[in-house]
Amino acid sequence: MSLWSETTQERAREIISRYPEKRSAVMPLLYLAMAEDGYLTNDGMAEVAVWCGITPAQVRSVASFYTMYKREPTGEYLLSCCTSISCMLLGGDDILGAVEDESGVPHGETDDEGLLSVEHVECIGACGGAPAVQVNYELIEGVTPEKARELVRWLRTARPKVVNTDEMQELFGGPRSFDWGISEEDGAIGPYPAFQPLGTVGSEGGG
Amino acid sequence: MTTLLVTRRMTDHPTDSHTLNRYESTGGYIQAKRAMDSSREELVEEVKASRLLGRGGAAFSAGLKWSFLAPARPSYLVINADESEPGTFKDRQLLERDPHQMIEGIIITAVANEAHHAFVYIRGEYPKPARRVQAAIDEAYAIGYLGQGIFGSDYDLEVTVHLGGGAYICGEETALINSLEGLRGEPRLKPPYFPAAKGLYMMPTIVNNVETVSNLPHILSMGSGEYAELTGNDDTGTFMMSLSGHVNRPGNYELPHGITWRELIYDIGGGITGDKKLKAWIPGGASAPWFVPDQHLDLEVTKEATAAAGSMLGSGAVIVMDENTCMVRAAERIVRFFAHESCGQCTPCREGTTWLEMILRRIEEGQGRAVDLDLMVDVSDGISIGLAWPPRMTTICPLGPSAVSPIMALRSYFRGEVDAHVDAGGCPFLPTTRGAPDGTNEGDRRSEEDLSTSGGRGSGGRPPEMTGEDVDRVGGAS
Numbered sequence: 001m002s003l004w005s006e007t008t009q010e011r012a013r014e015i016i017s018r019y020p021e022k023r024s025a026v027m028p029l030l031y032l033a034m035a036e037d038g039y040l041t042n043d044g045m046a047e048v049a050v051w052c053g054i055t056p057a058q059v060r061s062v063a064s065f066y067t068m069y070k071r072e073p074t075g076e077y078l079l080s081c082c083t084s085i086s087c088m089l090l091g092g093d094d095i096l097g098a099v100e101d102e103s104g105v106p107h108g109e110t111d112d113e114g115l116l117s118v119e120h121v122e123c124i125g126a127c128g129g130a131p132a133v134q135v136n137y138e139l140i141e142g143v144t145p146e147k148a149r150e151l152v153r154w155l156r157t158a159r160p161k162v163v164n165t166d167e168m169q170e171l172f173g174g175p176r177s178f179d180w181g182i183s184e185e186d187g188a189i190g191p192y193p194a195f196q197p198l199g200t201v202g203s204e205g206g207g
Numbered sequence: 208m209t210t211l212l213v214t215r216r217m218t219d220h221p222t223d224s225h226t227l228n229r230y231e232s233t234g235g236y237i238q239a240k241r242a243m244d245s246s247r248e249e250l251v252e253e254v255k256a257s258r259l260l261g262r263g264g265a266a267f268s269a270g271l272k273w274s275f276l277a278p279a280r281p282s283y284l285v286i287n288a289d290e291s292e293p294g295t296f297k298d299r300q301l302l303e304r305d306p307h308q309m310i311e312g313i314i315i316t317a318v319a320n321e322a323h324h325a326f327v328y329i330r331g332e333y334p335k336p337a338r339r340v341q342a343a344i345d346e347a348y349a350i351g352y353l354g355q356g357i358f359g360s361d362y363d364l365e366v367t368v369h370l371g372g373g374a375y376i377c378g379e380e381t382a383l384i385n386s387l388e389g390l391r392g393e394p395r396l397k398p399p400y401f402p403a404a405k406g407l408y409m410m411p412t413i414v415n416n417v418e419t420v421s422n423l424p425h426i427l428s429m430g431s432g433e434y435a436e437l438t439g440n441d442d443t444g445t446f447m448m449s450l451s452g453h454v455n456r457p458g459n460y461e462l463p464h465g466i467t468w469r470e471l472i473y474d475i476g477g478g479i480t481g482d483k484k485l486k487a488w489i490p491g492g493a494s495a496p497w498f499v500p501d502q503h504l505d506l507e508v509t510k511e512a513t514a515a516a517g518s519m520l521g522s523g524a525v526i527v528m529d530e531n532t533c534m535v536r537a538a539e540r541i542v543r544f545f546a547h548e549s550c551g552q553c554t555p556c557r558e559g560t561t562w563l564e565m566i567l568r569r570i571e572e573g574q575g576r577a578v579d580l581d582l583m584v585d586v587s588d589g590i591s592i593g594l595a596w597p598p599r600m601t602t603i604c605p606l607g608p609s610a611v612s613p614i615m616a617l618r619s620y621f622r623g624e625v626d627a628h629v630d631a632g633g634c635p636f637l638p639t640t641r642g643a644p645d646g647t648n649e650g651d652r653r654s655e656e657d658l659s660t661s662g663g664r665g666s667g668g669r670p671p672e673m674t675g676e677d678v679d680r681v682g683g684a685s
Contacts, residue, residue, distance in 0.1 A: 018367045020324065021408060023389035027372055052389060065391040065550075066372025068331045084293045085493060085540045086451040086526055122375070122544050123293040123493075124332045127451035127524070128458045137334050165335055177449075178300045178459055181221050186338060193334035193370055197341060201334075 003047050008036050011199045012051050018197075023052050026062050030069050034192045035200045039070045067121070068137075070191060075110045075117035077155045077163065078191035079103070080134045081148075083120045086127035091145070095131045096120045098145035102152040116155060117191065128177030136188035138165040142174025162187040162202035163194075210437055212425040212445050213418060214461040217304035225339055227346040230307035238427040239314040240358050250319035254423070257431035258443040263287055263378070263416030264492065264522040266510055275403035276320050277411040284317045284325040285407060285414045287383060288340075291330055291375040292492035293544055294524030297447035297459045298417040302329065302336035305421070306343035310366070312420030314357065315427065317364050320413045324365045328383055331371045341368050375548035379604045380414040382550065393550045394604035418447055438463045442509045446520070452488070452527035453480045462508070469504045472527060484530040487616065491521025493541045494609035496596055497616035517596045533636035534621040535628055538613035539567035545610035556607025559590040563610060570625060573633035580625045584618055587611040594618070 002009050011032060016025045029051055033044035040063055042056075049056045063069040070078075081096040100106050103116055110117040126132035129141025133148065135155065143151075151172045160167075164187035169176070188194035189202035216233055217224040230236070242250060255270030276282060286309065290298040301309060313325050329337045344366050347353040355363045369387060371377050377386045381395035384407050399405060406412025422444055426434045435443040448471065451457045455477030462475070472478070472485065479485050485500045490508075496518040498506075506512050513520050528537060546560035566583050569575055584594065591608035592599040594615050598608035617625055627635050 018365075021388070024369075024387055026389035027386070028370065030372070031370065054389070061391055062372075062389065066331070066374050068371075068373035083540070084544055085489075085537060086294050088540050089452045089526070089528060089532060089537070121332075121373075122547055123291060123295075125290055125296040125299050125330070127294050127296050127449060127526070130451060130457070134332065137332055139335065175457075177296050177457070178304075179221055181217070181304055182223070182225060184335075184338070188334070193331050193337070195334050195337050195341070195368075195370060197368065198370070201338070 002050075003043055004032075004036055008032060008199070015197070016051065023054055026052050026054070026059060027066075028198055030059070030063055031192050031195075031198050031200060034070065035190055035198070038190065039072060039074045068192070070117075073110060073114060074191045075115050076159075076190065077115060078117045078119070078134075078136050079152070079155070080119050080121040080124070080137070082122070082124050082126065082130070082132050082134075084123035086123070087131040090130040092131040094145045095133060095143055095148045098148045099133070099152055102149040115159075116152070126177055129173075129175055135168060136163045136191050137193045138163050138168065138188050140165070140168045140173045141176040143172060144174065147172040147174070162189055210445065210463065211461050213301060213305070213308065213421045213447065214459070216308065217300070224304050225306055225343065227307060227343070227350065230305075230311075234428070235307055235424070236311055236314075236352060238424040239311045239318075239352070241427060242315045242318050243358055243360055243362065245318070247319055247321060250315065253431050254319070254426060255431075257426045257434045258441070259419065259422055259426060259434070260442065260510065261416055262418035262422075262447065262523070264292060264494070264519075266520065269415065269419055272403065272415075273316075273319055273413060275401070276413060277404040279411055280321065281324070282320055282322045282411040282413070283407040284313065284320060284322040285380075285383065285387065285402075285412060286313060286325065286327040286417060286420060287378060287380065287414055288327055288329040288333070288336070288417045289371050289375075289378040289383060290333070290417070290522075291378050291548075292494065292522040292524055293541065294451050294489065294492050294526040295449050295522040296451075297449050297523060299333060299336050300459050301417050301421050301447075302333070303339045306340045307347070308421045308424060309340070309417055310343055310347050310353070312415075312423040313366060314352070314364065315423045316413060316415060316420050318362065320411075322413065323363050324367070326387060326407075327366065327368045328377070328387060329368060329370055330377075331373050334370075337368055337370055344368065374550075375544075376550045376604070376606060379606070382604070383414065384412065391550070393552050394606075396603055438465050440465050440507070440509050441511055446508075446523055448508075448523040448525055450476045450525050450527070452525075453483065453529035453532070454478070454527045455480055465507050465509055467505050467507055468498065471508055471525065472504075476525075476527065479527065479529050481529075485527065486530045486532055487528050487534065487537075487620065489524070489526040489528075489612075491519045492524040493526070493544060494605065494612060495519050495521045496612045497620070499620050514597075519597075531636060533571070533634055534617060534624045535567060535571050536634065536636070538617055539564065539571055541613045542567055542610050545606060549606060553602040553607060555590040555601045556610070559586050560607060560610045562586050563614065570628045571634050573628075573631075575625070575629040577626070577629055579629065580617060580622060583614050587614045 029048045045059045046056045049059045083092040105118040166183040194201040223229045259269045260266040377392040382392040386392035402412040546564040551557045591611040
């Protein structure tokens with residue numbers, strides 16, 4: 001008897017069908033479990049174990065290896081500030097400081113409301129547009145400390161249902177690593193990567 | 208001044224270079240169709256003759272890699288899009304702006320290696336590139352270029368996009384394979400686990416980087432001979448370089464091999480921000496040993512010249528640091544990265560990178576001691592014997608030895624700067640080598656007062672996680 005909704009179960013079956021061996025679906029199913037519960041619960045990991053035909057301990061060994069699998073309650077918005085070398089050279093530490101100060105949430109923690117989590121992360125591949133941040137892994141390049149403060153205030157007041165990278169870049173970003181070229185309407189609906197085949201993507205239109 | 212190959216379409220057609228329509232109207236998929244009629248031997252020989260080197264960092268001959276594929280079947284193809292080397296963002300651009308080019312490369316590579324299932328392993332922090340790639344894959348499926356009986360043939364090719372979970376080590380090909388199998392992303396021993404022999408599900412597997420396969424349509428189109436002649440040296444074709452740090456024009460540049468570092472940083476990169484002086488740069492991603500102006504500025508940007516000078520082009524990421532950059536802090540930031548990303552299998556890497564990070568932090572925070580540099584060299588020697596280049600590894604994979612590169616730089620070029628930290632009891636530079644909010648880098652030295660209040664021993668600064676005595680003891684035992 002699955003803990004997951006019929007839609008999520010259907011999604012899980014579809015994901016598993018993409019791999020020659022079902023154990024390979026552990027990582028996408030972990031994202032699915034996060035989308036189901038908001039973060040990785042023990043029950044969620046146990047469910048993934050059943051689907052993949054492995055033990056809960058084996059699932060936890062995978063989940064604990066990677067930084068993006070959050071095993072603690074995580075805010076609706078996960079704000080990740082890059083402080084790796086290229087961002088650090090251009091003030092990434094100041095961005096992190098501004099975010100922590102404005103939000104009152106230090107690295108690795110979540111506010112009381114469960115709205116905002118803050119973390120500093122290693123290189124997110126936006127070095128040409130440093131310093132960069134991500135909200136639910138949607139990128140904003142060329143951020144300043146003041147814009148970072150505005151971003152925190154915006155997330156708390158506007159509370160966008162879908163976090164869209166083009167919109168945030170327009171509002172809070174600056175120089176980019178390269179011309180993004182084309183805008184898109186999809187975005188993130190939780191603190192996990194927005195990717196249609198995982199069922200973790202949202203659209204402005206679709207709500 | 209240069210021939211654009213992999214970035215030509217996105218340059219000429221900035222608004223729709225990612226679509227199937229634009230791809231096909233600019234010559235796309237012709238080479239994949241041609242490849243369908245070629246034998247494995249013909250394709251392997253053609254790519255060997257092009258002397259295309261892997262663009263993920265190791266710069267190994269792509270054709271040779273293919274030729275090693277063991278006869279057992281099924282074989283698999285894995286595209287390494289786990290781009291995570293600090294300073295590197297070129298694959299992100301190729302994935303977002305020209306995904307069909309990569310897909311055509313996938314088809315060519317799959318046919319050459321008789322693979323019927325390909326995986327594109329994209330780092331989890333790249334959801335937008337993943338969406339673009341999936342959309343392009345969906346387009347290719349819809350028109351019959353992927354799926355069952357591609358291009359009307361009897362050849363089946365499935366492509367699965369797999370998102371990573373935020374682990375740099377999964378860019379190492381055997382760690383990536385473990386990750387794709389649903390295991391922890393820990394590298395495997397080579398031998399016996401060379402992917403071409405025992406890869407995904409213990410079957411023969413080709414792991415190629417995004418940029419590597421994106422070159423294939425161009426090699427088949429122009430012919431290996433012409434491709435190999437694009438440059439006048441041993442490094443054939445073009446090379447994507449990601450410029451970041453204190454340069455006026457950061458970004459990705461597709462360049463012919465053979466320009467000089469001076470041209471790259473000053474002409475292409477537009478020089479140092481705020482007309483400051485260049486202090487050092489990292490020529491090939493955070494793993495690469497550093498270069499300094501008085502020794503390396505007029506060297507050629509080629510694999511051979513860079514190797515001869517004791518470094519590598521690696522992933523093509525060039526990180527530029529101006530005269531106001533604190534080398535201890537820069538080293539700390541890079542070593543911190545490797546300590547964070549160590550998978551933990553090998554003791555020298557798991558323990559050594561953490562020690563190095565703690566020692567660097569204590570120097571930066573004013574707890575440094577005169578012996579610390581030698582101590583770091585000693586710890587480094589345990590990870591990468593003799594701090595040699597290329598590394599003599601004590602570990603399964605090159606991650607640990609990569610963390611030693613900044614220590615090599617401090618020892619060779621910036622010993623005085625380390626000493627200055629120790630003597631002053633803190634960092635003589637601005638606290639975070641930060642740029643001012645307006646983007647200029649006002650890196651003036653800290654005042655005497657700042658030094659005396661924030662950096663000195665016993666000050667109110669953040670306490671080091673390990674005392675000097677602890678590090679000495681543990682380090683001294685090695």
